[in-house]
Structures are given as C-alpha cells and as structure tokens.
Amino acid sequence: TAGITQAPTSQILAAGRSMTLRCTQDMRHNAMYWYRQDLGLGLRLIHYSNTAGTTGKGEVPDGYSVSRANTDDFPLTLASAVPSQTSVYFCASSATSEYPNEQFFGPGTRLTVL
Amino acid sequence: GQNIDQPTEMTATEGAIVQINCTYQTSGFNGLFWYQQHAGEAPTFLSYNVLDGLEEKGRFSSFLSRSKGYSYLLLKELQMKDSASYLCAVKDSNYQLIWGAGTKLIIKP
Numbered sequence: 001t002a003g004i005t006q007a008p009t010s011q012i013l014a015a016g017r018s019m020t021l022r023c024t025q026d027m028r029h030n031a032m033y034w035y036r037q038d039l040g041l042g043l044r045l046i047h048y049s050n051t052a053g054t055t056g057k058g059e060v061p062d063g064y065s066v067s068r069a070n071t072d073d074f075p076l077t078l079a080s081a082v083p084s085q086t087s088v089y090f091c092a093s094s095a096t097s098e099y100p101n102e103q104f105f106g107p108g109t110r111l112t113v114l
Numbered sequence: 115g116q117n118i119d120q121p122t123e124m125t126a127t128e129g130a131i132v133q134i135n136c137t138y139q140t141s142g143f144n145g146l147f148w149y150q151q152h153a154g155e156a157p158t159f160l161s162y163n164v165l166d167g168l169e170e171k172g173r174f175s176s177f178l179s180r181s182k183g184y185s186y187l188l189l190k191e192l193q194m195k196d197s198a199s200y201l202c203a204v205k206d207s208n209y210q211l212i213w214g215a216g217t218k219l220i221i222k223p
Contacts, residue, residue: 048210108156
C-alpha cells in the first residue's frame with residue numbers, strides 16, 4: 001500500500017512563478033491537510049479538507065490555494081511564489097477530521113523559492 | 115492564543131530512560147498526540163491520549179493531565195534509532211492539530 005504520495009520530492013522555483021504540489025492518498029481517507037514545516041517552528045496548517053468537495057483555511061493560508069475534486073487528490077497551488085514560501089511541505093490524511101484518528105503523512109516536498 | 119511548549123533539545127544515553135515534556139494552552143481539547151520524526155523524513159504517529167493517565171505501548175509511554183495542560187512521552191531502553199525529533203500536538207475545539215516545535219533527542223553510546 002502506497003499510503004500518501006507527494007510530488008515533486010524537491011523543487012527550486014523562481015520568485016513570481018506558480019507551482020502545484022501534488023498529493024494523492026489511497027487509504028480512502030475523508031480528511032486531508034497541507035502543512036509547512038520551518039526550522040524552529042511547529043508544523044503549521046495551510047489548508048485542510050474534511051471531505052471531498054469542501055476545503056478550509058488553516059493558520060497560514062495566504063498565497064496558497066487548494067482544491068478537493070475527489071477523495072484521493074489534494075493539490076496545493078502557489079499562485080506567485082515568494083522567498084518566504086521556502087519550506088518543507090507535508091500533505092497528510094486521516095480517516096475523519098474528528099478524534100481519535102491519527103494523521104498519516106506523505107514524504108514531503110522541499111521547496112526553495114529564489 | 116494557542117501554544118504548545120516542549121524543550122528544544124535533549125540528550126540521553128543508550129539504554130537509559132528519557133522523559134520529554136509538553137505543556138499546552140489551546141482553545142478546547144480533543145486529544146493529544148505524539149509523533150516521531152527522523153531527520154529528513156515525515157512524522158509518524160506514536161501515541162494518543164484523551165483521558166488522564168498513562169498509555170503504554172512497548173518501550174514508549176505517554177501521560178496526560180488535562181487539568182495541568184501537561185503531557186510527557188517516556189522512552190525506555192533507549193536505542194540509537196530513537197535519535198529523532200518528537201512532536202507534541204493537541205487537537206483543538208475545531209478538531210485541528212496544533213503542533214509544538216518538537217524536541218530533538220540525541221542518543222549517545
């Protein structure tokens with residue numbers, strides 16, 4: 001079982017360019033999440049989706065957008081990248097958004113914006 | 115605001131016991147999670163507490179006191195492979211996880 005896959009593994013992006021980070025899960029989980037992880041800070045929630053067709057804003061949503069057209073896929077788009085978006089991005093999923101379901105994480109995408 | 119505090123770094127000796135503390139202040143409480151994250155890898159789930167007390171799972175145990183806003187992760191019989199960051203996270207009233215910055219655990223032979 002693949003679990004959660006993310007693509008690309010890493011990317012260097014010029015400031016002002018757009019990019020979509022892909023995330024796919026095969027566990028039929030209802031809830032999916034996008035986090036960024038920066039040195040010295042905890043994981044910060046960017047956007048989430050409690051079920052296909054719905055999305056919500058997390059702690060740091062500015063500059064990012066998401067869609068949830070189906071259960072499996074949850075792409076994250078940076079419309080016009082800025083250097084402060086340099087980070088490691090993790091996609092995660094859980095059976096539902098409510099407790100006690102733990103979140104399962106993808107391997108991450110390391111993004112550098114120059 | 116919401117806040118999760120954990121020590122930045124701890125050092126312990128192989129074969130010993132270490133306790134990693136976590137204190138939290140959140141809007142609502144729907145459970146506390148501990149995750150392990152090796153350098154360059156994704157976090158993986160270790161334990162979950164929603165009621166006060168100790169949950170034991172092999173070499174790892176996690177304790178919760180809701181009245182004190184406090185938890186700890188206890189690692190016994192430390193092995194070199196336990197060198198990792200340990201992340202404390204609390205599910206708030208909106209069922210979103212609020213994460214601590216993590217505790218980097220260094221194991222020495």
